[in-house]
Amino acid sequence: MPEAGVQQAKSQRARKAICEAAIDSLVDVGYAETSLNRVATTAGFSKGALQHHFPGKEDLVAATVDELLARTFRPRSERDRSTDVEQELLRAWNRFINTPAYRALMEILGAARTDKALQKRLSSELVAWGRRLDQQTRDHYEAVSGDEEEVVMLLNMTRSFMRGLLTQERYGVSREETARYVRKWVELVAPLLRLKG
Amino acid sequence: MPEAGVQQAKSQRARKAICEAAIDSLVDVGYAETSLNRVATTAGFSKGALQHHFPGKEDLVAATVDELLARTFRPRSERDRSTDVEQELLRAWNRFINTPAYRALMEILGAARTDKALQKRLSSELVAWGRRLDQQTRDHYEAVSGDEEEVVMLLNMTRSFMRGLLTQERYGVSREETARYVRKWVELVAPLLRLKG
DNA sequence: AAAAAAACCTTCCGGATGGCTTTTTTTAGA
DNA sequence: TCTAAAAAAAGCCATCCGGAAGGTTTTTTT
Numbered sequence: 001m002p003e004a005g006v007q008q009a010k011s012q013r014a015r016k017a018i019c020e021a022a023i024d025s026l027v028d029v030g031y032a033e034t035s036l037n038r039v040a041t042t043a044g045f046s047k048g049a050l051q052h053h054f055p056g057k058e059d060l061v062a063a064t065v066d067e068l069l070a071r072t073f074r075p076r077s078e079r080d081r082s083t084d085v086e087q088e089l090l091r092a093w094n095r096f097i098n099t100p101a102y103r104a105l106m107e108i109l110g111a112a113r114t115d116k117a118l119q120k121r122l123s124s125e126l127v128a129w130g131r132r133l134d135q136q137t138r139d140h141y142e143a144v145s146g147d148e149e150e151v152v153m154l155l156n157m158t159r160s161f162m163r164g165l166l167t168q169e170r171y172g173v174s175r176e177e178t179a180r181y182v183r184k185w186v187e188l189v190a191p192l193l194r195l196k197g
Numbered sequence: 198m199p200e201a202g203v204q205q206a207k208s209q210r211a212r213k214a215i216c217e218a219a220i221d222s223l224v225d226v227g228y229a230e231t232s233l234n235r236v237a238t239t240a241g242f243s244k245g246a247l248q249h250h251f252p253g254k255e256d257l258v259a260a261t262v263d264e265l266l267a268r269t270f271r272p273r274s275e276r277d278r279s280t281d282v283e284q285e286l287l288r289a290w291n292r293f294i295n296t297p298a299y300r301a302l303m304e305i306l307g308a309a310r311t312d313k314a315l316q317k318r319l320s321s322e323l324v325a326w327g328r329r330l331d332q333q334t335r336d337h338y339e340a341v342s343g344d345e346e347e348v349v350m351l352l353n354m355t356r357s358f359m360r361g362l363l364t365q366e367r368y369g370v371s372r373e374e375t376a377r378y379v380r381k382w383v384e385l386v387a388p389l390l391r392l393k394g
Numbered sequence: 395a396a397a398a399a400a401a402c403c404t405t406c407c408g409g410a411t412g413g414c415t416t417t418t419t420t421t422a423g424a
Numbered sequence: 425t426c427t428a429a430a431a432a433a434a435g436c437c438a439t440c441c442g443g444a445a446g447g448t449t450t451t452t453t454t
Contacts, residue, residue, distance in 0.1 A: 164361030
């Protein structure tokens with residue numbers, strides 16, 4: 001982007017602010033109540049302004065998913081690195097899954113289940129994201145058994161489990177209990193994995 | 198209301214039919230699009246009739262949850278019983294989690310995350326359901342380690358994992374792959390469990 | 395440096411649908 | 425026949441998403 005862009009920069013800032021408002025709204029009131037109206041208001045824009053940046057609701061949602069997925073790949077600082085598989089998996093829960101951003105993503109994915117158009121719109125991006133996650137796990141972990149496929153499976157299973165935990169926090173399971181479940185899972189899975197390099 | 202029997206039965210049938218329409222709608226178009234209008238139409242009633250049976254949407258949803266939870270406890274026929282832990286867990290996936298009914302339930306629970314009123318309305322029932330599930334697992338399984346607490350944890354973790362699987366089917370994970378994940382988990386957890394009796 | 399074009403934003407309107415309430419009609423038991 | 429529940433119909437109010445019209449600011453062109 002060579003120089004030419006005071007307005008473009010402004011526009012990008014606006015878009016990002018709008019997406020962040022959308023994320024907050026998704027976390028606070030869920031997908032259905034996340035109306036363009038609400039997003040525009042909380043982002044401090046008029047309805048028309050939002051429409052200018054995102055012609056339709058689907059466009060806003062897609063951009064928000066972009067933003068959310070980008071966040072999952074934020075580089076970790078060096079001292080965040082642990083040498084321990086268990087630590088690393090617990091970190092995945094605390095820093096990756098059990099977060100507002102992931103909840104927002106779940107709201108959108110939940111809506112996409114029955115919104116075919118949205119599903120189609122998001123599909124390729126989500127698939128690419130999945131592949132990237134798989135590659136990331138291959139880079140960081142190796143299986144004690146030596147089977148590379150197993151590594152990917154175990155990590156995906158871990159993510160599935162954690163997603164599932166996220167959905168049960170509503171009915172009578174305390175935070176501590178949830179944490180115990182996470183530890184137990186890690187305890188079961190960690191012995192099968194090693195950190196690379 | 199003297200003799201009150203014939204009409205009550207009819208009323209109950211109507212309520213059940215409406216709940217079933219609601220379940221279908223939840224599966225087909227999700228919670229947000231499951232309007233009273235839609236449910237009334239697909240159930241073959243007028244809007245007013247539905248209104249008569251369920252004064253508000255929350256009442257309909259609560260009744261639908263009743264219906265859904267009741268279904269999870271349908272008695273199994275004798276020949277459905279397997280003597281094998283792995284078989285039993287796979288059955289839990291196929292007959293319990295990976296079903297339209299469970300998806301409908303997930304839709305409602307997803308909506309309840311941000312709908313405080315609904316959440317309050319459903320809370321006690323869901324907690325009781327959880328306890329009943331725990332008791333059921335205590336009755337059917339025992340831990341190789343002998344720790345009863347561990348049995349409950351492992352089964353709840355299994356359910357969490359399966360719930361998580363349910364939510365990932367949208368982005369690039371095939372049915373076969375999902376099935377492989379289930380088998381892999383069962384393989385990991387089954388050695389820790391025994392069937393009782 | 396002035397004019398034209400594009401981007402940005404605001405304010406308003408329209409069709410549609412949401413849940414809910416009220417009123418009227420139908421049904422069925424006593 | 426009479427009465428009360430059940431069902432249907434009609435209307436109400438709010439909100440949703442999309443879009444049009446108009447004005448201002450920035451960028452590009454001349």
